Amino acid sequence: MGRDPARHVDEADAVVDLDGALVTAAFVDAHVHATSTGLALEGLDLTGATDLADCLRRVEAAGRRARGGVLLGHGWDETGWPEHRPPTRQELDRASYGGVVYLSRVDVHSAVVSSALLATVPEVRGEAGWSESGHLTRDAHHVVRRVARESITPGHRRALQRATLRRAAALGIGSVHEMAGPDISSAEDLSALLALAGEESGPDVVAYWGEMGEAGVARASELGAAGAAGDLFADGSIGSHTAALRQPYADADHAGHAYLNAAQVRDHVLACTRVGLQAGFHAIGDGALDAVTAGLAEAADRVGDEALRAARHRVEHVEMVSPEAIRTLARLGVVASVQPAFDRLWGGADGMYAERLGARRAVTLNPYAALSAAGVVLALGSDSPVTPIDPWGAVRAAVEHRTPGSGLDLAAAFAAHTRGGWQAARDDAAGVLAAGAPATFAVWARSGTAGGLLPEPDEGTPDCLHTVVRGAPVHTSD
Ligand SMILES: [Zn+2]
Known part of the structure; x- marks a missing residue:
């Protein structure tokens, strides 16, 4: 004023x-999951559970309140517990008195489920990522997540989405980017959210639909999404040992799992560029970012750098990104949609990333200063419910980076959480007063x-x- x-x-x-x-200027949260966030706001929140017994106590209390209904919980993180492991399905069976239980890990890349839930999908036992313990990752996790999601009625879903949008508005957020997709949410879920945003006053909702190829592009257009982008998984997460790395994990004898190769990325980017949609991928590990940036570069070889820059593609997370990959992102005008709370929670020389990767690699993660210096537009977000919607907290985490020299100054961090978010959705006029x-x-x-x-x-x-x-x-x- x-x-x-x-x-x-x-x-x-x-x-x-x-x-x-x-x-x-109002904030933009460039990466949210509205329905899951509503569940974390109103359902069984395990983010504060201090150990395994505390987690099970919360499950038992919530099970009593749910009175036999499906119990959906989120946010457990075994890395900070003395037991260093999630509950087993037998423990969930006991805590819930045989109920149907789905509990997603804090990074939402795996979940533990009860025997009663598994009984509804016996075929899950043949899927990759299956475990007798009830702790499921990869394809097996996708199967049980669908069961959990389908247990939510349309009326309940609307209430959950409304709770998320109200929370965002109350925190000074003028726009959220919803990361929908066939595995993590559903077309109905996204359509319902966009309908709600159209009918009630609240933050703008910019939708992204995470499905590959021509089918994904067609569906994204049909749904009114800005891109066939978002949580289109090039890999998983570091916490769940599913991020794709160049070299093996420090605490596991493998290097994670890449879901996409460069040719698949190239074809998807070309399909999006042709119809003027944004392409985008979830990429966390250096192996996944190699595949994504190689695919982007191959696409640029076919149609030219300028066509890619005009389409303004984006990559979510961009945590373990090499200097070569940063140069490619900058050259092709790709936006980095990043979550500074990840660094606050897991970064630095002694956090969870260091446990998984060793300190030498861990301190190279989330290099916001290097991305920004190279000219990559940064858009800040929460990935809620992975971390709570908390824009000032994100600004603070970007400034007070756990690795000295990797953070942003206050003005740059604030710009990345306001103007950067609009730019990530191809609106260059907004985000300034x-x-x-x-x-x-x-x-x-x-x-x-x-x-x-x-x-x-x-x-x-x-x-x-x-x-x-x-x-x-x-x-x-x-
Ligand atoms: Zn996400």
Whole structure:
């Protein structure tokens, strides 16, 4: 603000005295899963479980409340527990009195399930990633996740999605990018979310549909998605040992699993580029990012760098990215959609990444400074429910990177969580407070503000007083 309000008052519909509050562009969370986030907000949240027994106690209490209904929980992380292992299905059977239970790991790349759930899909025993323990990864996990998802009724789903959008608005977010797909959610789930966003006031929802090839492109267009992109898996996650690495894990005798090769990436990128959709992939390990960047480069060899730059493809996570891969992303105008909370939770020389990769490799992860210096547009996000929606927390984590020299300065981090998000969705006009730009902004309670300076990371999270999307209020604090 800071300018003389009287100069604009003739054209204003309403004048609100903000009493010195801070006004900024609204945040964009560039990677969310709305329905799963709603479950984490309203269902069985295991992110705070301190050990295996605590996890099982929470399952038992939630099972009583669910009264025989399907129990969906999220967020366990065995790496911080003294037992260092998830519950077994026998333990879940006992805790739930034989109930149907699905509990996703914090990174959502694996889950533990109860015997009663497995009994509904006996064929899962033949799938890759099957384990007698009930801890399922890869294809076996996809089968049980579908069972869990289909247990949610349309009315319940709408309530969950609404809870997510309201939470986002209350945190000063003007737009979320929903990462939908045939494995992780469903076409119905995405259509319902877009319908909700159209009917009720709230943050903008930009949809991405993670399905490969011509079929994926057709479906993405049909669904109104901005891209056949998002969680289109080139690999899994480091926590679940499913990220594809160049060299084996430090704590396992394999190098993870690449779901896509360069030729598949190339063909998908070409299919998207032809119809003007964004292509995009989930890629975390250096092996997966090699395949993705090789595929992008091969696509550019066919149609030219400029065609790729114009399509503005994106890669999600981009955690273990080599200098060569960074150069390719920069050259081809590919956006890096990154989650600084991953570094806060798991980064540095002594975190979970160091346990999985060894400290030498761990400290090379999430090189935001190098990406930004190379000219790669960064868009910040949460990957909620993997980490909670918390935009100021993400800004803080990007600034206070666990590896010195890898973080961003405050202004760059804030820009990556506002303007960068709009750019990631190919809107270059939004995300700034300027005459002629969309009136999408947030108002923050903050005393002693002068000249619109951002709060320093150590000042904590300011309260959001108002969130406005294109001139319409979507949140007002009470
Ligand atoms: Zn995701």
